[in-house]
Amino acid sequence: MKLIIAVVQDQDVDRLIDVLMEKGYRATKLASTGGFLKAGNTTLLIGVDDNQADDVVDIVKDVCKSRTQVVAPLTAVGRSMNNYVPSPIEVPVGGAAIFVVNVERFEKA
Amino acid sequence: MKLIIAVVQDQDVDRLIDVLMEKGYRATKLASTGGFLKAGNTTLLIGVDDNQADDVVDIVKDVCKSRTQVVAPLTAVGRSMNNYVPSPIEVPVGGAAIFVVNVERFEKA
Amino acid sequence: MKLIIAVVQDQDVDRLIDVLMEKGYRATKLASTGGFLKAGNTTLLIGVDDNQADDVVDIVKDVCKSRTQVVAPLTAVGRSMNNYVPSPIEVPVGGAAIFVVNVERFEKA
Numbered sequence: 001m002k003l004i005i006a007v008v009q010d011q012d013v014d015r016l017i018d019v020l021m022e023k024g025y026r027a028t029k030l031a032s033t034g035g036f037l038k039a040g041n042t043t044l045l046i047g048v049d050d051n052q053a054d055d056v057v058d059i060v061k062d063v064c065k066s067r068t069q070v071v072a073p074l075t076a077v078g079r080s081m082n083n084y085v086p087s088p089i090e091v092p093v094g095g096a097a098i099f100v101v102n103v104e105r106f107e108k109a
Numbered sequence: 110m111k112l113i114i115a116v117v118q119d120q121d122v123d124r125l126i127d128v129l130m131e132k133g134y135r136a137t138k139l140a141s142t143g144g145f146l147k148a149g150n151t152t153l154l155i156g157v158d159d160n161q162a163d164d165v166v167d168i169v170k171d172v173c174k175s176r177t178q179v180v181a182p183l184t185a186v187g188r189s190m191n192n193y194v195p196s197p198i199e200v201p202v203g204g205a206a207i208f209v210v211n212v213e214r215f216e217k218a
Numbered sequence: 219m220k221l222i223i224a225v226v227q228d229q230d231v232d233r234l235i236d237v238l239m240e241k242g243y244r245a246t247k248l249a250s251t252g253g254f255l256k257a258g259n260t261t262l263l264i265g266v267d268d269n270q271a272d273d274v275v276d277i278v279k280d281v282c283k284s285r286t287q288v289v290a291p292l293t294a295v296g297r298s299m300n301n302y303v304p305s306p307i308e309v310p311v312g313g314a315a316i317f318v319v320n321v322e323r324f325e326k327a
């Protein structure tokens with residue numbers, strides 16, 4: 001048995017849990033906060049059989065991979081600046097920190 | 110030293126902590142959510158000496174064991190249905206997922 | 219890789235995270251509750267390279283060490299009791315429980 005402790009971004013959590021549940025994995029969600037940016041994120045506890053750990057790590061990496069998202073910057077409200085339309089910008093999103101820890105004993109009550 | 114990580118149902122937590130405290134065990138409580146039912150539950154961290162781990166696992170299993178609870182269904186309010194009284198039903202409650210992890214080093218500040 | 223799980227008092231958390239971030243360490247914060255006093259405290263997850271674990275444990279012990287704080291008791295409001303001024307009292311604060319756990323595999327997505 002392994003316990004996977006994954007710190008993921010809030011915007012990826014719902015999709016990640018959906019994929020895990022569909023595949024029959026079990027997970028517990030804890031609200032957390034990043035030490036550096038002080039922004040809310042999520043810590044997942046996922047207990048799996050030894051031979052499932054690699055699959056779950058791949059799922060987390062796939063759903064939560066760092067990527068850039070194109071967002072249209074908030075255009076200035078009001079008088080146009082000579083019809084200036086700001087071009088969309090790319091911002092980094094996603095990312096995850098994944099720890100795999102050995103479980104000496106697992107019990108279901 | 111072992112760290113016991115137990116995910117338990119909210120209705121069992123107070124009794125479980127009472128029993129653990131009475132026996133002199135130490136515990137920390139974290140609010141959590143089930144991945145599947147999306148309902149609130151509780152994750153407990155219980156750091157114990159190696160030779161106490163089995164005792165604590167037994168306590169968690171005993172207090173949180175899956176069982177059925179007899180509940181009287183909400184009877185329809187208002188006009189009686191020819192004096193029909195629904196018989197009580199059994200619903201499953203309790204349960205716990207218990208992970209025992211090895212602690213390489215423990216310090217108290 | 220080691221995962222340090224530290225349960226610390228709320229009044230030490232901000233200073234502790236500042237020191238950890240300044241030194242380039244990574245940390246995730248989880249709100250928690252003490253099992254015995256039922257007071258809010260904080261659980262930190264700090265994933266570090268093997269050779270950094272001792273340094274981080276020292277930082278936590280240094281910032282969170284149990285100490286006494288001198289506080290002036292709330293003086294009675296109103297008519298003075300023959301100019302009686304209660305002398306300050308010492309109350310215990312701080313403290314931390316620090317668990318170092320081995321990480322079999324660490325991945326960044």
Ligand SMILES: Nc1ncnc2c1ncn2[C@@H]1O[C@@H]2COP(=O)(O)O[C@H]3[C@@H](O)[C@H](n4cnc5c(N)ncnc54)O[C@@H]3COP(=O)(O)O[C@H]2[C@H]1O
Pocket residue numbers: 007008033034035036037038039041095096097238239240241242243244245246247263264265266
């Ligand atoms: N080894 C570890 N142990 C425990 N938790 C870990 C961890 N590595 C990552 N995390 C968690 O994952 C979040 C995202 O980390 P990431 O490395 O992608 O992205 C990080 C990283 O690129 C940067 N960062 C974090 N700490 C830093 C530091 N001390 N100095 C410079 N940059 C830092 O800021 C981003 C946001 O960090 P934040 O702390 O708000 O949020 C972090 C933290 O909650």
Ligand SMILES: Nc1ncnc2c1ncn2[C@@H]1O[C@@H]2COP(=O)(O)O[C@H]3[C@@H](O)[C@H](n4cnc5c(N)ncnc54)O[C@@H]3COP(=O)(O)O[C@H]2[C@H]1O
Pocket residue numbers: 020021022023024025026027028029045046047048116117142143144145146147148150204205206
């Ligand atoms: N290996 C593990 N790793 C991490 N956390 C674990 C875990 N096993 C159990 N848990 C935690 O314990 C709660 C109760 O699990 P239990 O197995 O008794 O009861 C479970 C199980 O009977 C069922 N279930 C969970 N995941 C499922 C899935 N992917 N497919 C089908 N049934 C599932 O639904 C009940 C409620 O699940 P929920 O996720 O809401 O809540 C779970 C979850 O928070």
Ligand SMILES: Nc1ncnc2c1ncn2[C@@H]1O[C@@H]2COP(=O)(O)O[C@H]3[C@@H](O)[C@H](n4cnc5c(N)ncnc54)O[C@@H]3COP(=O)(O)O[C@H]2[C@H]1O
Pocket residue numbers: 129130131132133134135136137138154155156157225226251252253254255256257259313314315
């Ligand atoms: N082995 C362990 N596993 C998991 N979490 C641990 C732990 N050891 C300490 N903690 C966490 O750290 C907090 C401070 O513990 P400390 O030992 O400094 O200070 C403790 C201790 O001096 C005393 N205490 C705790 N449990 C006791 C018990 N069963 N019987 C008598 N005294 C207890 O009360 C203080 C506050 O305890 P509280 O539970 O509210 O809060 C605890 C708990 O959240």
